[in-house]
Amino acid sequence: MPDILHKVDIKTNPNNTYKALTTLEGLAGWWTTTTQGNPNAGGTIAFRFGELGGFDMKVLELDPARHVLWQVVGGPEEWLGTKIDFDLKQNGDWTTVLFKHQGWKEPVEFMHHCSTKWAVFLLSLKSLLETGKGAPWPNEIKLDSWE
């Protein structure tokens, strides 16, 4: 099964990076301003993108400053059941973030779009942590004619 893979180094420590992935305030600072729900283990977080809809993520695993794993429990058909994995490693003054969106059934055109869009949002995460300002939806870089 094809996966979406990404990597960014962020000039901050793994604790700060983990907070941006596991608090509503952090997530709203880089992915979408409309983030609600329960970001603790076993909880479900609702990410919304206005008329484009959104995703509900169940928090499957949390390992402070090391690992975050979500499973998609609501959203587009292609996303249902897929898993989103953030692996954090200290790298001197930096945190290396290895990202995987796993479990896609087919490498459909929408998967190509989502891969590029994840890169856009990971750049937003990097910017949030390095400068204090991310570019979450609706202010993220647009890729497609319908966005």
Next chain:
Amino acid sequence: MPDILHKVDIKTNPNNTYKALTTLEGLAGWWTTTTQGNPNAGGTIAFRFGELGGFDMKVLELDPARHVLWQVVGGPEEWLGTKIDFDLKQNGDWTTVLFKHQGWKEPVEFMHHCSTKWAVFLLSLKSLLETGKGAPWPNEIKLDSWE
């Protein structure tokens, strides 16, 4: 075998997009300013990134305004033999670019990095065609501590 997949819509026609992928001037405008060689079918293009090295691409297929296929014949071990595929489709006033970097043996950490970095350069291609100004190396967005 895992692939890197991306998609961007660019507000220009497929002819202009094809030129940016098949001329030395076009390629130097979004990927790296140090682009040399023969961009015609059967030719080899040398893309260089200063001390970081670079890639030699053999041009395997060219179908005007539709398709560009390269194979890596020089560069890092992980890239050798892999193929880079640009598929262009007209979409009203836009061109949809479907991108694939195929033939990776393993989903190594370097593949994660290259996936995100391809997104950065495809945003540069989009910017070049929509605004007249791309962000090729050495002025592209940096992702990693060693860049």
